[in-house]
Amino acid sequence: MSALAPFVRALASGDIDVIDLTAPLTSETPVLQLPEPFANTVPFTLREVSRYDDRGPAWYWNDIHTGEHTGTHFDAPVHWVTGAEGRDIAQVPATELLAPGVVLDFSAQSAADPDFLLSVDDVRGWEATHGPLPSGGWLLLRTGWDAYAHDAERYLNTDETGSHTPGISGDCARWLAEETDILGIGVETVGTDAGMAAGFTPPFPCHALLLGAGKYGLTQLQRLERLPATGTLIITAPLPIVGGSGSPARVLALVDRTA
Ligand code: MN
Numbered sequence: 093m094s095a096l097a098p099f100v101r102a103l104a105s106g107d108i109d110v111i112d113l114t115a116p117l118t119s120e121t122p123v124l125q126l127p128e129p130f131a132n133t134v135p136f137t138l139r140e141v142s143r144y145d146d147r148g149p150a151w152y153w154n155d156i157h158t159g160e161h162t163g164t165h166f167d168a169p170v171h172w173v174t175g176a177e178g179r180d181i182a183q184v185p186a187t188e189l190l191a192p193g194v195v196l197d198f199s200a201q202s203a204a205d206p207d208f209l210l211s212v213d214d215v216r217g218w219e220a221t222h223g224p225l226p227s228g229g230w231l232l233l234r235t236g237w238d239a240y241a242h243d244a245e246r247y248l249n250t251d252e253t254g255s256h257t258p259g260i261s262g263d264c265a266r267w268l269a270e271e272t273d274i275l276g277i278g279v280e281t282v283g284t285d286a287g288m289a290a291g292f293t294p295p296f297p298c299h300a301l302l303l304g305a306g307k308y309g310l311t312q313l314q315r316l317e318r319l320p321a322t323g324t325l326i327i328t329a330p331l332p333i334v335g336g337s338g339s340p341a342r343v344l345a346l347v348d349r350t351a
Pocket residue numbers: 161165166167283284311338
């Protein structure tokens with residue numbers, strides 16, 4: 093008996109649907125903007141090497157310029173100082189690149205308040221309806237923020253007080269890091285932390301606490317509204333950049349349409 097054959101048949105028949113959660117990568121892809129005096133990453137750019145011309149008569153190719161944390165991407169533990177002894181992106185085990193995922197939909201709350209923060213009570217309330225967070229799986233936070241990904245200004249939503257985008261509270265980040273065995277968190281915003289998280293305790297708690305606990309982050313996801321709350325398999329494909337702190341990643345969701 094083949095374990096894979098029924099799976100392949102279900103993919104071919106559409107009983108298993110493949111949803112691409114990845115944002116297209118272009119020079120317009122929003123990139124995190126840190127204030128002075130911090131250094132920032134470059135926008136994604138293509139530099140043409142040749143295009144069926146005297147630089148290469150039969151072939152077209154580009155060099156790419158990108159940050160590790162550009163567009164839909166995967167944060168490795170070593171990205172944060174609290175995870176400095178943890179895994180780099182090339183050290184993430186391949187078996188962890190396929191993992192269950194659940195979607196917590198707080199898009200209505202985020203529409204009402206761009207500074208919405210997911211709390212422990214919110215997660216516990218979700219668990220009361222849907223069951224426990226998946227062991228070794230992703231918590232994907234739906235906020236509806238992917239609707240703005242084509243417009244960097246709207247997406248980053250910055251005013252004189254800072255960036256106003258939804259996320260996860262410091263207490264909830266600590267609880268997820270210390271009291272759950274999730275693989276990591278995935279969000280629709282430019283980073284895993286809320287826009288105002290520089291002022292939280294600790295600053296950037298999702299980065300500090302989750303990466304510090306050896307967990308992972310996924311950002312700039314799209315189309316989470318097409319996923320059921322539970323039962324999804326998430327495939328992430330970051331590049332194995334040796335020593336890298338993260339990587340742009342293709343992220344796919346497999347959804348069972350017969351469930
Ligand atoms: Mn990142």
